[in-house]
Amino acid sequence: MQWIQVLAAALFAPNVYALLRFSCSGLVLERLDPLVNPGVNGSPHLHQIIGGNAFNVSMDPAKDISTMATCTTCTFSQDFSNYWTAVLYFKARNGTFKRVPQKGNVNFEAANGGMTIYYSPETSGKTTAFQKGFRMLIGNVNSRSKATSSQFRQLTYTCLQTPMTRSGETMDFPTAPCPSGIMANLRFPTCWDGVNLDSVDHMSHVAYPASGTFETNGPCPSTHPVPIPQLFFEVVWDTTGFNDKSLWPTDGSQPFVWSYGDATGYGTHGDYVFGWKGDSLQKAMDTNCNINCPVLTTQSIADGNKCTQKSSVPENIDGWLTELPGNMPITS
Template structure:
């Protein structure tokens, strides 16, 4: 795909008129925000960035090659609830059941301010973000990931030095619960699909997984990482974000012209403690190909900037402290308590 095309997350550039609710990646319509909230008083689904980021063009620079440019956010499960403060703000119980990680207070009424006042299960106390996904069910009973899960923050573009921190209050949905199996498999965020044991790249749950204590059901899925610089949310919760595209005539990934601001690329790496007979395993949103997840940024600004600058822009492979074991000379972004020094 050429650099001139917008590969939305998906969808094209946000309509200036604010009149259109954009479709999701699959063309299957997602619910749109229909309720006012502290962050969206008029309830139109558009939350403007304040201030917006202007004057940015997609970076075509090619800095010295670094195999890694990432850090981890390690966050445990907090609770489950049929809430979604992005898709159904101020409407408790309206969503399918979600498994929440990170911020301990996330619910249908969550706002940027309420998350900032909450607690967190993430190793870094500065990460007050909300992360959630449809609850996995085995014979109708929730199966929750155990311990800190791995959420990567990576560079999705070739010029990793152009990546900047998320703006406070940015939120989006990754993938679409209404997508077809083929759309899930071909989604730009698809990495390895569902896997367990020696079974990989599955669109649906494997029929069975090795019944051993060391085997869990896993999935890896990447989020869009290019922002329009204008909106913290849009009615379809996608159109303000886009996946990188390939620059024409090269192998370089750059942000598309309508979404020129390079942000960290989130990648969920989730592990569910279920194996053996998988015939009764489902998601609260449906079958395996309905997997999707949500992100609501409430990081402490200075903490996030320190990690992005040190690890992503610095071309390191960092843990949740911002420490790269293969480059001890670089030090860490955070102290032993995962706080700014």
């Protein structure tokens, strides 16, 4: 895919393409979603959250979370944003569920799983960094088919043959055991309407390019004319402990299910709440940083691993469970 070529250019030809690529370890696993279910202490399904420790049940968009957080799980210490996705479970033949652990990406051995985060500037002109109060999500939790999920162009899975596999992406869950785990890839829209920091569905204020993709310099549509950074999550799920096919369903179907009850994978989605300190992200975009970024302050992965938060929703999410957290039913 085109984005693989872009990443290769960034890694091996520093002056060709710029991006931030960094690790954020896990902050907390809990059923909170201040974007979709603000104020609800016990959202419908379980999430894994990374970033600043100002994450809470109701995050007021008028407040600057970078001034409220005291630590971040992310490599760049100016980044107090929060990023989150659903949690993956294995469903056994007897109907019980076990949480699939996460593992850090290659060279990003973060604690508690976490993610690799990318911010890529637009290559042919000015990229406007996200503003205080900006938030968005990508994906549709109710999607259960390729037709309904295809509107989100770049939400995929990679069946890792080795930790470095970056090809063979699919829009649904892999149907065979993956020797090094499953990587979920979530690429957000790259065009903004220039006015609204959020929208009712948390998506309408952003859009994909009018043609092509961000990586191919596709132009932004007239309704969303402002190029914003390409935000991209990579999440590695360590499914290797469940690769014995004798544990899989007798009909040969794949055994993994998202915490919102999706056994197809088409409903994958991710959430983002901006929380960079001051204009630090804009400086990084203007500087065309390439992986390392001298205009930002870097903390060690070990220091990022120390930033954790206790779940505010008391429940058991581990061990063999008779139901998904929140009693979420499986739908297909």
